[in-house]
Amino acid sequence: MRKLWLPIASVLLSCALGMGTAQAELPPGYRVVLLTENFPPFNMAVDDKNFARDEAIDGISTDLVREMFKRAGIDYSLSLRFPWDRLYNLTLESPNYGLFSVSRTEARGPLFKWVGPLGKTRKVLMALPGSTIRVPDLAAAAKLRVGAYKNSAVSQMLKDKGVVASEVLRDQENIARLQKNEIDVWATTDVVGRYLAKQQGVSNLQTLLSFQESDLYLALNKDTPDEVVNRLQQALDAMRQEGVVDSITRNYL
Template sequence: MKKRLFLVLFLGVAPFLMAQKAPLENLHFLTEEFPPYNYVENGQLVGSSPEILAALFTQLKAPQTLQEVKVLPWARAYSQLETDPWACLFSTTKTKEREPLFQWVGPISLARNVVITLASKHLTLAPGVSLAQSNWTFGAVRDDAGEQLLIAHHVPMAQISLTTNALQALEMLNSGRIDAFAYDESVIDWLARSRGWETSRYQVAEVLETGYHYFAFNLKVPAEVIKEFQTALDHFKTTGQYQQILTKFGVVMPHS
């Protein structure tokens, strides 16, 4: 009789436990090549954001591992974030234009989006002249914050050449095919150093926006899942391990 009662109770509780656990299991994590925040090295996903995410997986007892994270071109990953109801994309810059489109967990690191030019060309904006009035040709990664910020600054699309990744745009700048490149300053520096290019060959012509990187979730992800991740991140940021990760990759800590 006791065994039968236990079985009935277990069968009654089991669906509830599975329902409680299911949301975390359903999440799909996406990223791109965006060093030093997230990138592939020797076949492994590394960077400050993956290490933070791995710590959150452990803290939340989530079943996912970094090996399951999909590394995609940014435009493809961004499109999947918009359409997949269980998608999470990192490291995503939270901008005014993007804020209502997704749910956000963070901040996890500082984001400084700039327009760079070749120092040898001595391109500068005269006082009172905007980017839209410059007649420069710009490079940007498709669907990246740089492209969206150029549009927000009223730069005509006819003056913007879109690429699938940052290295393509940087090479276009080096070869003179574009006058300027809009992107995250830290990533530009990392890419230049990794190719043996002197960072002094570039100059910041304009700071588009200083903000933060986040984990961006599809709007259909349950609110309780977002709250779980935010609570876990807030706790993790109080630990020494969080600062160690940022220091390891030369990443600046967010102030909020």
């Protein structure tokens, strides 16, 4: 009797362990609608236009997100659109929508479910080479003409600190505004700002002030099943451990 019980116990134990690691089923035909914008080098249209789909989109975050969904076994569609505030509100209001790359701020935290981090950026105030402007802190920036990207994490933080910025719908427009002396400084993120400036033939921008580092995430609508969030986070964690995240990042920087 004891010999019979041992294999039965082994089977029961295996089943119990399997139940602990098994993935929950998602609804038939489940798909995440992924949105992104031109935010190079993290996400961008191959042809630099403001609308693209699927393979016509690349960048650090784009490649990471594709691999995450592949490993997680979750179907998705991907489109790059414009402007940012429309994409943000669509994701906020629409079940099964996701948006990347999004800075995870304290104010945004409870509004979405999050997977990440996908990368890191540093908020900065930049000026053209040779500028004599000095900005020791954000209080000093309040006295300047500051250009920013509408509804971005940078512009939101400036507002919170009492800095009124002149906002535009495309961040790269601020480069021309600097050159035309329409603004004194450009509030942007370090990697993105330098990349955009380089695309327009402008190099050696001066960093006058660095005021916050931010992690970039995939933001998912709050109604997204926890199973989806967990699968994607586990996939990203494994990719980071395997060196895939670093490898993809090096492809663009």
